[in-house]
Amino acid sequence: MDFSLTDEQQMFRDMFRSFAQKEIARVAEHTDKEEQLPPELLNKAAEQGMLGALVPDTLGGAALDPLSYTLMLEEIGKACLSTAAVILMHTSLATQAVLDFGSDDQKGRWLPALAAGEALGSFALTEPDAGSDAQSVSTRAVHDGDDYVLTGEKSWVGNASIAGLFVVFATSDPKANGRGMSALVLEKDTPGLKVGHREPTLGLRGAMFHTVYLDGVRVPVTNRLGGEGDGWKIAENSLEHVRLALGAAGLGIAQAALDAGRAFAVERKQFGVPIATKQAIGDYFAETVIEIESLRHLIHYAAWLAEQKQSFASEAAMIKVLAARTARNATNRMLQVHGGYGFSAEYSISRLYRDARALDLIGGTPQIQRVQLARHVFEDTGVKVAP
């Protein structure tokens, strides 16, 4: 079992790290205050191939292996979790759906633009009454000739106001509870597609989450990914990928918190000594690295499974829970290490703390992950576990 990164992976990591520190970290505070990414940032990221990370090079992507992709998100997450969120919602949610379920024609139509960052991807699954219970989507897709007509309301749609392409989940049969769902690709400016109210958020303020209205939106059947009724399968696939991606970003922010805390604990002296020498403070760092390293290795394992084209659904669920916990604990502990300065808006740690909190909500709550994992544990016993 070889735990080392290949030369190529190391090269990618160094490249991502350098870019993230130079271009993303520098403006992270600004991104949070202004509640948006600086205009040029996504273009620069696209130039680095980040927006087409997993797209084959034949279609203009960077064709990264899964592990390198997680290294990329770790570096971006370390620099700015908002930026990481914008990127991974585009890559792991929207682009992934097209990649895994698009016909050759559809892939040819959309992937190049997505990979080049000409169109940012958005994933519209959640609704006001379909949160954790994502299968109870009620947005309707009604057949009309060669089209579907979509009517409904989506909430918490990431990237909505800057997206060029939306993957929208709608059902032909609300009573079928998920089995009637289909995934449809819409371009922005399609008549009837309206991006509404933006949610002002606690953290991840550089990312944008909107309500999106679908008022009789006409979309050709040829824009459907996969078959009619495949929607839930497609959604689940993207969610699996985004859990791994969020895991990597979470690892990044946890590391960023650790680094900030470490620097502070060495500088700050009380009772005549750097606080790093105080046992209780040292304990905080110890607990943090235990969690960070556990997470790191679980992510690398899941990336390896992905590379082997094996299922990593359970691992993704574990990673999601562990990453949210790790990031939350790391930022919380390191904020405490900062003392009063941790509460000041002038130090970055409070922003990291606010951002990290999102990880327990976006991409599926730990409550849902735990049900999934319990189900997995009892799978072959015949006992059925449900939410």
Next chain:
Amino acid sequence: MDFDLKPEHQALRRFLREFVQEEIKPLVKQIDRTSLVPDELLKKAAAAGLFGIPFSQKYGGMGAGEMGYCILMEELGRADASTTAILGAHTGIGVMTMYLDGTEELKRRYLPDLCAGRKIAAFALTEANAGSDAASIRMRAVREGDSYILDGEKMWITNGPVADVLSVLAITDPSLGARGGATCFAVESKWEGFSAGKREEKMGLHGSPTAALKFDNLRVPQENVIGKVGLGFVTMMKTLDVGRVSLGAATLGGAQAALEAAMQWAKMRVQFGRNLANMQSIQFMVADMAAEIESLRSLVYRTAWLVDAGRPFTKEAGMCKLLGSEIASRCIDRALQIHGALGFTRDGWVERAWRDSRINEIFEGTNEIQRIVIASELFQEIGVRIRP
């Protein structure tokens, strides 16, 4: 052993709850967004007696004791942390220093205005290099005739920018350091030499004005010494001790509000064909919150009773602050989780409570310091002196 509050305290709770829910709760979002607790509100609170709850009526206080004060802080904590911080810093530590150790004359001079809310108090101990290590303060007070000349800077002072009277600790004898050579003074902000820096921008508690303070050769008459010259550190620690009890009460209020809101949401929100209240993991979260809150409630009010009974309470006070701040953070975090995405949006209330509550584990003595204080008291009981 009667666990009921005395009838006057029960009536006080009803009175305060009504005031807080009618007058303060509706303004909570505005206070956070504008970073301001409106003057109008503070005037109403003053008229209702909220600025002098624990102090003896002979000085213009409301005569409700530490018990009454904890009730106030709990009720305030249920509604808004910024208002709680303003009143808490004023009453619990600002005025309290003078109340505990001031001369009769000093008390008669300052307390009536402070209890009536005509003047606001603050507690100025912390400095840039003296946070947890409060004893390493450097601010000087040099004796000159029948005055002292104060010179130095304080940091992170709650109410600093708006205070009229401040309880300030300064070194009067450098050879002895803070422990034995520091003195506490009642300083008026209108005196020459006082200035407040710009208001700190914080993650939460936006309505609570906090700033660095400069004392530039500021003359303080000797009549304004609080307690004994040289023993100011003891005075300040005594004040912080009792302040911790009411902070425990405030966090109790915050935790309680979080529990109630989480339960209301769990009642309303339907997913997977039933309301969240019927999901076992939510039920267990709620049960855990309630159990923690109940234990905190007993701890806080028993400690308040110890204070009013004149019994030692340092260890228990530390526990109130330690447990209260951590329980509030846990409960509010669980409430955020139960609210799902709604807990994350600034259009809701949970995220504000989540941002506000974090400071409780840090100010008034970090939780690390509380653990040291508690351990110190415990080991002292078996004859061991511990060093931090």
Next chain:
Amino acid sequence: MKIVVAIKQVLDPRGFTVNRKAEKIFVNREEYIINPPDRCALEAALRLKEAAGAEVIVLAGGPERAGDALRQAWAMGADRGIHLTDKLFAGADGLVAAKLLATAIRKLADVDLALTGDRALDTGAGEVGPRLAEALGWPHILAAHRVEVSDGMVKAIVAVGKQFFAVQAQRPAVVVIASGANQPRYGNAARVINSYREWNPEVWNAADLGLAESDLKVAVEKRGQAFPPERQPGTLLSSAGELVGLLKRQRVI
């Protein structure tokens, strides 16, 4: 000037829930408050006291817990509080309540004004004011908003539908204060504390009032109770945008 205010306690509506299906009322938290309209009446009395000088005397019937209501009234600024309590007063209807109050007012002597709230939250009857006036033989003013006194008269602005009228009556008179006519004060925390430490309400029973069982016969007989018919719940919207979206999806606009 002597002003009497009649108050009563009601169950705090925030402490109970109504289950229509079971046709039951579940009291989750049994707490009593001063009937909110009566607090408006007390507030009106206190404002008159501030403007013109007066002794404000609060009367309350009910079991022992009514003492808490009287203490709260004192904490708000009333001068005296009298608890009218006796086994014989139990189950009093509007007629008997008015009789009790009238007797107490006559006993107090030289009362200029009797103020009441316009209805009780629990019964919703609103009859005590007029019945009291009848029992005393005094004029009464209903739905009073602004109350003033001057040379033997009481003047008020009263609301009738959407219109306001200025009325006046000769004192002594009963004035029924409109709900929402004012914002009742909270009082002051020191008085709340002192209302239990230094002060006690006076207690008058049937004998003190010179009333016998035969004087206290009720006129109302309760024959049953039922819930009002059910109404369909609406949908709660939280923004104009939501409303517009809803109307659009229903093809109204």
